[in-house]
Amino acid sequence: MLDYTYGDWKSRADTLTFRHQAFIGGQFVDAASGKTFDNINPATGEVLTQVSECDEEDVDRAVAAARKAFDAGIWSRAAPGDRKAVMLKLADLIRENLEEMALLDSLDMGKLVTDAATVDAPGSAHFFQWYAEAIDKIYDEVAPTGPGDLALVKRVPLGVVGAVTPWNFPLDMATWKGAAALAAGNSFVLKPAEQSPLSALRLAELATEAGIPEGVFNVVPGYGVTAGKALGLHMDVDCLAFTGSTAIGKMFMTYSGQSNLKSVWPETGGKSPNLIFADCEDLDAAADMAAFGIFFNQGEVCSANSRLYVERSIKDALVDKLIARAEAMQPGDPLDPASKMGAIVNERQTQGIMRFVDEGKKTADLVAGGERVTVNGKGCFVQPTIFNDVTHDNPLARDEIFGPVLSVIPFDSEAEAVSMANDSVYGLAASVWTDNLSRAHRVADALYAGTVSVNTVDALSAQTPFGGMKQSGFGRDLSLHSIDKYTALKTTWIKYKT
The missing domain is CATH 3.40.605.10 (Aldehyde Dehydrogenase; Chain A, domain 1)
Structure with missing residues (x-):
């Protein structure tokens, strides 16, 4: 198969x-x-x-x-x-x-x-x-x-x-x-x-x-x-x-x-944060999984890592890597093994995603995607989309879009990152990227989420419970x-x- x-x-x-x-x-x-x-x-x-x-x-x-x-x-x-x-x-x-x-x-x-x-x-x-x-x-x-x-x-x-x-x-x-x-x-x-x-x-x-x-x-x-x-x-x-x-x-x-x-x-619902610290040595792995965390299943995942908090000193380098990955993940026919993303579930959901994208173009820096496309002239398809330098109070960072739309938000300190990550009505999942063991435990303890994945995203298994807190x-x-x-x-x- x-x-x-x-x-x-x-x-x-x-x-x-x-x-x-x-x-x-x-x-x-x-x-x-x-x-x-x-x-x-x-x-x-x-x-x-x-x-x-x-x-x-x-x-x-x-x-x-x-x-x-x-x-x-x-x-x-x-x-x-x-x-x-x-x-x-x-x-x-x-x-x-x-x-x-x-x-x-x-x-x-x-x-x-x-x-x-x-x-x-x-x-x-x-x-x-x-x-x-x-x-x-x-x-x-x-x-x-x-x-x-x-x-x-x-x-x-x-x-x-x-x-x-x-x-x-x-x-x-x-x-x-x-x-x-x-x-x-x-x-x-x-x-x-x-x-x-x-x-x-x-x-x-x-x-x-x-x-x-x-x-x-x-x-x-x-x-x-x-x-x-x-x-x-x-x-x-x-x-x-x-x-x-x-x-x-x-x-x-x-x-x-x-x-x-x-x-x-x-x-x-969910609006899961992904926190990437400068002491994460493998930025390529972080970029791979950040892209997976938002673009897998066209972003139609309740625990999708749609809020990406990146320490400012590495943000530009990471964003460049994410843009390259988004460009390589364009939607195609879902039955074609060469396709990297499939179709959005229906017309209503597609239009809802595009309303967020169109409004986001007015308030944030669109660096990848941002367009609805067709495959063979048909279908409900949205490009993998990345907004850079999103403000924390922007609807892109607050509302569940349920589509392939990533918001990149810079931070300058661990406390600031944790504070912004927890400042949400949702608490389903979160991810942390760091090579500092103490920071990994400390930040995971501080995040208000049902599952915190460290140096990966959206980890689950039959052996571990899946669910959230707050309005998740x-x-x-x-x-x-x-x-x-x-x-x-x-x-x-x-x-x-x-």
Whole structure:
């Protein structure tokens, strides 16, 4: 697959069959209303298929199927080893269908198919395998008590877990929520982003093929204002996991209060800082990763390192390196392995990015990119863009653009850099570049972020939690800690004769 040509990927894409109906109770079904919406390839503007437009009635059907399965115990009370075997099979099926899963995400939202095939789809398989292998290794507790008392503390599944996931990593975000929720024994109802539902629908089908019982994994594609809201307000959903914008995350918190006080786990916006100090000896590595941190996935990453704070004495040298890297990362056809960046997810997002860029041209020094382009005369593409000498109060440095736009901001002291980095409503991720061990620890301790990467950017793994602070939300994906949010602590206290 690594040596596939554009022709190979294009030929494979032309043979794909898209799952376009909702997946409820183990079956593909039309929306109750019969409505559909166009699923558009942002690289070409072509309609891939019409997808079922689910609303409140369909969410009710999915939640009822999930509750029925949960109460029947066919998954929730299955032996840990049995659940493990099924999820391991699902991981294998994702690997067996790797090309298809990669193409679905690439066609759906414009990401490079090579990234989807080497990062996203293998990552999804890995995370299902990792949680599968954890199922029979998580122990309950016995609390310390006096003679004649036995207090057992167990983690039990919540019941029906709803998830609303974003369009930037469609397969991975469905996996991050679903793998942990299923490992804990819950039933799952997923509302994927309307821009990118195809891989989620195929994942549900593969889950059923792997042995996930009917009703345990459901997918209701549709719009946030209908299907998403219905899931958030549903009285029989026990937990709602959300990744997306801060504004929508706040709405789901409100929906919880308006309904059944379901637990809500938001992982929301970001404006992640990257601090590069003059004692960083490998400026080329710093430049490589700074470019990766903002231009990977077209900058459509919640933890994208979009604020670059550079010590003034090395700023000009670093900016020159970044300009060269930006010029070498021009967008192209997402199915072409030679392309360095793909398409922006849709016209609306593209126009939003360009509004920031056009305003930024009036207030900062544009040194790279700054234009919307087409590929073969079509599509939603934005050049990798760099603004130099951005003031800290500029919207370029304050607002989440969610595109390939980097703001370079100089600093003169460590204290100033930390102060500016923390001066944000967000606290998702941060990066630090220094060869001074004390500074690395000191600055990492001082930064207010869920993950601080030192001499790299955006580090994550199945073993470490991913999530933020402040208005980046308090939800955590990945690691064993994420299982905590899909379970409840239940105490059983037994008195016995001594």
